[in-house]
Amino acid sequence: MKTLGYAAHNNHSPLVPFSFERRELTPTDVRIDILFCGVCHSDIHQVRDEWGSSVFPMVPGHEIIGKVTTVGSAVSAFKPGDTVGVGCLVDSCGTCPECRDHLEQYCNNAIFTYNSPDKHSGGSNYGGYSKQIVVDQQFVLQVSDKLDPAAAAPLLCAGITTYSPLMHWKVGKGDKVGIVGLGGLGHMGVKFAHALGAHVVLFTTSPGKADDAKRLGADEVVVSKNPDEMQKHLASFDFILNTVAAPHNLDAYTALLKRDGTLCLVGVPDKPHPSPAIGNLIFKRRAIAGSLIGGLKETQEMLDFCAEHNITSDIEIIPIQKINEAYERVLKSDVKYRFVIDLASLKPE
Ligand code: NAP
Ligand code: ZN
Numbered sequence: 001m002k003t004l005g006y007a008a009h010n011n012h013s014p015l016v017p018f019s020f021e022r023r024e025l026t027p028t029d030v031r032i033d034i035l036f037c038g039v040c041h042s043d044i045h046q047v048r049d050e051w052g053s054s055v056f057p058m059v060p061g062h063e064i065i066g067k068v069t070t071v072g073s074a075v076s077a078f079k080p081g082d083t084v085g086v087g088c089l090v091d092s093c094g095t096c097p098e099c100r101d102h103l104e105q106y107c108n109n110a111i112f113t114y115n116s117p118d119k120h121s122g123g124s125n126y127g128g129y130s131k132q133i134v135v136d137q138q139f140v141l142q143v144s145d146k147l148d149p150a151a152a153a154p155l156l157c158a159g160i161t162t163y164s165p166l167m168h169w170k171v172g173k174g175d176k177v178g179i180v181g182l183g184g185l186g187h188m189g190v191k192f193a194h195a196l197g198a199h200v201v202l203f204t205t206s207p208g209k210a211d212d213a214k215r216l217g218a219d220e221v222v223v224s225k226n227p228d229e230m231q232k233h234l235a236s237f238d239f240i241l242n243t244v245a246a247p248h249n250l251d252a253y254t255a256l257l258k259r260d261g262t263l264c265l266v267g268v269p270d271k272p273h274p275s276p277a278i279g280n281l282i283f284k285r286r287a288i289a290g291s292l293i294g295g296l297k298e299t300q301e302m303l304d305f306c307a308e309h310n311i312t313s314d315i316e317i318i319p320i321q322k323i324n325e326a327y328e329r330v331l332k333s334d335v336k337y338r339f340v341i342d343l344a345s346l347k348p349e
Pocket of ligand 2 (some may be wrong): 040041042043062157158
């Protein structure tokens with residue numbers, strides 16, 4: 001089936017309209033009309049080939065909300081008209097220890113939603129900056145009608161990427177938790193850590209975001225460029241989630257952890273962070289860890305948690321024609337706090 005999207009054709013030109021084919025339904029496939037797609041900083045890293053793994057043309061987008069239009073003959077969990085989500089994953093091997101533990105994101109053969117090999121058509125697969133997508137039912141998520149569909153789109157990546165480490169490190173009442181960076185991921189981290197009952201401290205390089213951070217659920221805001229403000233929090237955090245998309249000094253954060261505290265990195269900068277000081281880690285048995293999105297089971301749990309606690313993303317809706325401008329604004333940390341593309345704006349020329 002022919003569909004329409006926006007694609008990058010190389011690592012330096014603007015995204016432009018692009019026609020391509022979606023596969024015919026297999027018995028286990030779900031066909032979705034895409035309503036909204038969030039704009040993740042990972043889209044920009046990949047469009048600009050900052051991770052060195054980009055294949056062009058590339059149709060980015062992995063924060064997808066849409067309506068089911070057709071289902072394959074073996075699909076029972078979804079029916080036409082359902083509101084559904086698709087995140088960063090569209091396939092995995094299904095048999096390895098990671099898949100058996102519902103951690104498909106760590107499967108060596110995980111297939112991401114775009115810029116991954118497409119086993120159906122050969123070549124690379126195409127993501128959510130498009131009108132339709134076809135996805136195996138196991139990688140489709142139910143989205144409650146209680147959630148605003150546009151504001152729910154960023155939950156599929158920014159949401160699960162912050163929810164999963166907060167769950168894994170068992171953040172809850174009585175914990176002091178830091179979130180570094182108030183962007184797409186960071187603002188969801190603040191909302192979730194607050195909803196879980198933690199004392200939340202937002203670290204930002206943008207003093208102008210302090211009021212918003214408090215409105216979103218931060219108890220305190222620290223401007224990370226100010227060493228005196230940082231010093232006040234030495235050795236006091238149980239857990240810090242760092243969402244920053246650029247290389248920076250991690251020692252400033254490991255020093256703020258209590259004994260046995262963890263600094264979890266989810267930002268994926270194009271160049272490495274300066275090497276961290278080992279002394280900060282050894283003397284208080286602190287750890288630096290990483291975390292990648294979340295598995296399908298946990299993503300569904302996160303979406304249900306959001307429906308129950310009335311949590312969505314703070315968004316700016318854009319027509320797809322503004323995508324290149326939106327990228328420039330994300331790079332200047334000038335987004336409150338996620339751009340979401342309204343795919344109704346994408347029409348055949
Ligand atoms: P974003 O909206 O651009 O937010 C990043 C925030 O980091 C900015 O808003 C800014 O916050 C802060 N920041 C930016 N440049 C900085 C610098 N030079 N020094 C210090 N702070 C800086 O990006 P995002 O969509 O949230 O994504 C963040 C990162 O996570 C990206 O690298 C993305 O690829 C990665 N990611 C990882 C996963 C995963 O599974 N691990 C999933 C999705 C995305 P302040 O203005 O508050 O300082
Ligand atoms: Zn993402």
